[in-house]
């Protein structure tokens with residue numbers, strides 16, 4: 001019996017000509033001629049060997065909608081292509097960053113110019129000043145800002161700052177809002193009256209979430225009651241002023257106004273997590289729409305233009321607590337990375353063109369209203385909502401205003417719509433609990449193609 005190494009050796013002892021024919025010509029031809037209808041499946045199976053779930057962020061695994069994730073090879077404008085060279089109209093836009101469309105020439109040019117000068121220095125650069133000045137100019141509540149590399153870092157740092165500046169431990173978040181995966185924020189409502197948080201993830205000690213109060217989004221009375229009971233113990237409220245992580249849910253003006261008043265009365269820091277809605281719903285973010293001034297804001301996604309830039313900032317007197325000036329520590333090797341900042345600055349310039357947000361709002365409304373009309377014709381219980389470049393799709397009669405209402409929408413119907421549209425080259429967010437995103441290049445032709453595909457999809461849904 002030949003040992004494995006002997007067989008191996010003989011194989012490599014092949015006549016070089018045979019090896020050349022076999023390895024450098026025939027096999028590559030053979031592989032390339034396999035119909036690539038299996039490439040996504042093949043890549044997904046391979047990915048799962050070396051990466052948990054085959055993905056580097058859970059939502060990408062399609063576990064909520066089922067099926068095989070599409071491995072994207074390239075993107076341009078409103079489109080991206082998968083490993084089987086199938087083109088899709090993209091309605092996630094990298095979960096927000098691709099607001100001017102994928103691979104915008106101006107953004108690519110800025111990145112290419114920056115790359116020529118080096119990738120990362122670990123020392124300050126002028127680009128970081130330009131980015132900080134632009135953010136402070138566009139978001140007036142931000143007097144000082146610090147750049148980081150992810151939304152999680154931004155919110156985690158803002159929380160630490162609020163606790164450091166107030167000397168208090170308790171924080172308030174809302175069921176259905178997602179602020180990244182920092183331990184104190186991976187909580188679900190507890191059973192207690194004031195819903196002290198319980199960990200929503202393994203690996204998070206109960207001690208790390210016992211100071212996190214989880215309240216109901218848009219429940220103003222509960223907010224009043226909580227502050228009456230323990231307002232002077234609360235370091236901060238963190239909220240998505242327009243929520244995009246339980247599908248699209250807008251805060252009521254009364255909810256945010258009450259929050260602002262209670263925080264002022266009790267010396268609590270109000271943190272707006274605008275990582276998703278910042279520069280997405282309006283140039284000044286959600287805070288400009290509601291005309292409410294938070295004490296701190298977290299930003300991300302759009303300000304990196306697709307590369308890793310996020311930020312937290314706000315009142316200068318609070319930011320003065322940050323190291324190296326103050327006692328609240330935060331740091332990051334790649335914070336303010338020059339390539340990422342170049343992409344972000346180029347994107348921030350493009351979104352300031354006249355009429356940019358009017359166009360986004362108009363196009364997202366066309367999509368939402370068109371889908372609603374198609375569903376009505378198909379006599380399917382469905383509605384849609386939009387604001388700026390964000391939209392929400394709900395299989396229910398009324399637009400939800402709370403997490404509990406979102407959970408009552410028909411998730412199974414959404415999943416069937418998702419796949420019917422995916423098969424037709426339309427890529428919605430792969431979850432009934434995510435918002436959708438359009439870019440400034442989702443023009444009428446793109447929207448019409450989507451609506452035509454939706455007519456077939458809803459007709460199919462109504463037959464079954």
Ligand code: KE4
Nearest residue numbers: 057059095150151152178179180245275276
């Ligand atoms: P990142 O750490 O993923 O950069 O940002 C966390 C975060 C913070 N705050 C808000 C309001 C967010 O929406 C996010 C991240 N958003 C998700 C979309 N649901 C990113 C997609 C993903 O997790 O892969």
